[in-house]
Amino acid sequence: MLMALLLMIQAAPTQKTAPVLEFPTRGLDDSAAYEGYHARVYRDSRGNSVEIYIDGKSGRVVHLWADGLNESIGFTVRDSGGQGGQAATAPVAFAEGASVWSARGRRSLLYALTIPGGRTTQIGQFLLGSMRVERDFGYGGRVQDPIDAPTFVPDEFTQLAERDSAYRKRLTPAFSLMTSTWRLRVSQASLDGKNHLAVTLTGDARLSSASARNGVLTVRPRGTQPVTISVEISTDGPALTPLTRTQIFTTAFRRFADSAKSQRLEREIRGFELLSSKQKLMAGIPTYATYFGRDMLMTALLMEPVWADTMPEFVMGAALAKLSPAGEVSHEEALGGQAIRENGAEFLRTGDSTLLRDLQRTRENYWMVDDDFQLPVVAGHYFTNARVPAARKRAFLQRWGTALRRNLAYVMQQAAPYAHDPVPTNLVSFKRDPDGYCHPGSWRDSRVGYAGGCYAFDVNVVWVPQALRATLAIDSALRALGEPGIEHADLIAAGARTWQGASRHFMVTLSPEEVASRVGAKIGSLAPDEATFWSAVVARNGIPSDTLRLPAVSLDSTGQPIPVMSTDPGMWLLLERQDPAREAEIIKPFLLPYPVGLFIEGAGLAVANDAYASPAVWDMFARDLYHSPRVVWGREVNVLLVALANRDRPGAVDSIRAAVARSGLQYSELWSYKFENGALRPVRYGSASDVQLWTLTDLAVQYLLN
Numbered sequence: 001m002l003m004a005l006l007l008m009i010q011a012a013p014t015q016k017t018a019p020v021l022e023f024p025t026r027g028l029d030d031s032a033a034y035e036g037y038h039a040r041v042y043r044d045s046r047g048n049s050v051e052i053y054i055d056g057k058s059g060r061v062v063h064l065w066a067d068g069l070n071e072s073i074g075f076t077v078r079d080s081g082g083q084g085g086q087a088a089t090a091p092v093a094f095a096e097g098a099s100v101w102s103a104r105g106r107r108s109l110l111y112a113l114t115i116p117g118g119r120t121t122q123i124g125q126f127l128l129g130s131m132r133v134e135r136d137f138g139y140g141g142r143v144q145d146p147i148d149a150p151t152f153v154p155d156e157f158t159q160l161a162e163r164d165s166a167y168r169k170r171l172t173p174a175f176s177l178m179t180s181t182w183r184l185r186v187s188q189a190s191l192d193g194k195n196h197l198a199v200t201l202t203g204d205a206r207l208s209s210a211s212a213r214n215g216v217l218t219v220r221p222r223g224t225q226p227v228t229i230s231v232e233i234s235t236d237g238p239a240l241t242p243l244t245r246t247q248i249f250t251t252a253f254r255r256f257a258d259s260a261k262s263q264r265l266e267r268e269i270r271g272f273e274l275l276s277s278k279q280k281l282m283a284g285i286p287t288y289a290t291y292f293g294r295d296m297l298m299t300a301l302l303m304e305p306v307w308a309d310t311m312p313e314f315v316m317g318a319a320l321a322k323l324s325p326a327g328e329v330s331h332e333e334a335l336g337g338q339a340i341r342e343n344g345a346e347f348l349r350t351g352d353s354t355l356l357r358d359l360q361r362t363r364e365n366y367w368m369v370d371d372d373f374q375l376p377v378v379a380g381h382y383f384t385n386a387r388v389p390a391a392r393k394r395a396f397l398q399r400w401g402t403a404l405r406r407n408l409a410y411v412m413q414q415a416a417p418y419a420h421d422p423v424p425t426n427l428v429s430f431k432r433d434p435d436g437y438c439h440p441g442s443w444r445d446s447r448v449g450y451a452g453g454c455y456a457f458d459v460n461v462v463w464v465p466q467a468l469r470a471t472l473a474i475d476s477a478l479r480a481l482g483e484p485g486i487e488h489a490d491l492i493a494a495g496a497r498t499w500q501g502a503s504r505h506f507m508v509t510l511s512p513e514e515v516a517s518r519v520g521a522k523i524g525s526l527a528p529d530e531a532t533f534w535s536a537v538v539a540r541n542g543i544p545s546d547t548l549r550l551p552a553v554s555l556d557s558t559g560q561p562i563p564v565m566s567t568d569p570g571m572w573l574l575l576e577r578q579d580p581a582r583e584a585e586i587i588k589p590f591l592l593p594y595p596v597g598l599f600i601e602g603a604g605l606a607v608a609n610d611a612y613a614s615p616a617v618w619d620m621f622a623r624d625l626y627h628s629p630r631v632v633w634g635r636e637v638n639v640l641l642v643a644l645a646n647r648d649r650p651g652a653v654d655s656i657r658a659a660v661a662r663s664g665l666q667y668s669e670l671w672s673y674k675f676e677n678g679a680l681r682p683v684r685y686g687s688a689s690d691v692q693l694w695t696l697t698d699l700a701v702q703y704l705l706n
Contacts, residue, residue, distance in 0.1 A: 438557065
């Protein structure tokens, strides 16, 4: 069937292609935990990543083009014969075969889907543009809208069109149906008219008929057999230049991976390649196919055992090229349609018409705080790496030295208030949103990730002290290279010693009676099935008989700890050696069964435990699960496993790995769980990336553990 459909495309040199990756993967993933989600990742004719996923629960089919514009094409498939007049999700699945080609400045990919026979299927809610717009469409629950609902258009685009009619015709896609074959083409230009996306759906008129109305394609099978629809997507956006595994990984690691003959390792290596280009490392696909400063910097630290020593230069250069004038690291770049959106919003706010001359000018986001301090840590590791030749270090400094010094000066400026007067309200704080709320400016960047706190444990106990020590190391390395040292470096040593005591502000101490009382209250607030499950866990494992000490995830605006247990101390363990008693205290919460600690049998490590906090905090996490007790993050598991491996704790390593493996989702960015018939069942988290940069640091874990 597909070969016949291939003959219908315009003449161009085509190349058959197989998926580079597929999710869930037989032999690695629990397909039931994916709950109808299925994804395939291809490479286009230029080697750029193209992910196509089907969300079986909503009928949404999304195509991500992980290229220079972070583009997306999505539509929804529904059965028009749902009960009570309500359309239901139609079963839609991948057919085999795909092809890629380039012609006249456009890259294209052709594949096929199947829909059910014997009943009418509707395809609508077409959305072409930036993946960020598709994300907003999903986060807003718009997929639940009627299939013929008006096209989702960002408010900024609508307001621009009200001011200038030239934009109006580009707000929504254009539809063209040829009924004889049948063939529907949906196309859309970017708001500034510079780039174009298109999707073409084609069916065999002998097997089905089609009609289009109000942006909805209706397909009527002529029999009961499933209907195959070819899907062709195309773009004229700029391509990226992929990196290969020989450029990314050390020779020793590649030999290890080849000898292991592991399906798991091969999938993760391919995933890393899919995210890596000469222009950037992308945060993840399909959701975050663009530069994220934090993701690159943290990945650089975790991947040191397996990365080529040129990779840190690449990561630091990418971050330094995007520094703010003050020396802040960019968290995320806005490209293509998202850049148009943000530049348009600034024009609407300020009236600065110069923004309209280049609406696609890349914009940088400097709201985050942690990445500013992570850059010096990566630089410190690089400049003290004896395996990197001095000539390469000098060459790096010649290109990036001025920018690096600007970042180090910013770090020292931010650290100075606490160094001079070590009270908690002089710690590094998050920036505030317009409503006065402390904007979570570290990796737990959902609005409730730090439980409303202003001073994060990970920023102030891990990253700021590490950055100050790294600055001293960089100063020493520069002088050894014959380069000028860091300005005012003589002041850093005393400040670093002061910052070393910042952890005391975050420590929470609970007696066994307090632990029992707070855990009991938390369980009592849960739904009956969940309460019964966790009550049984506590009854089986008991309450620790000694004092429980834990670092709070954050401090509130007055400097008081918010007693939420978290996985963030894992990074503390990874980057810094403590005395044995302190290390045992830090590790203990990871191994205590939830809801006393973080360990969940059959799932892994809860990213947070709010049992010791107030009911107001419980409500926060109940409304937003992203960094809540209902979620396990693969990267956090990797961080702790590397830290434990370096401390020769094989029992703890084995327990955590076994719990994570039983989830069937251990290769995912993050996963959750639900309760069925009194049992806990792990499930894929709805907005998780299938390929995520810092989750792929599992490669370093496997290398170290083997």
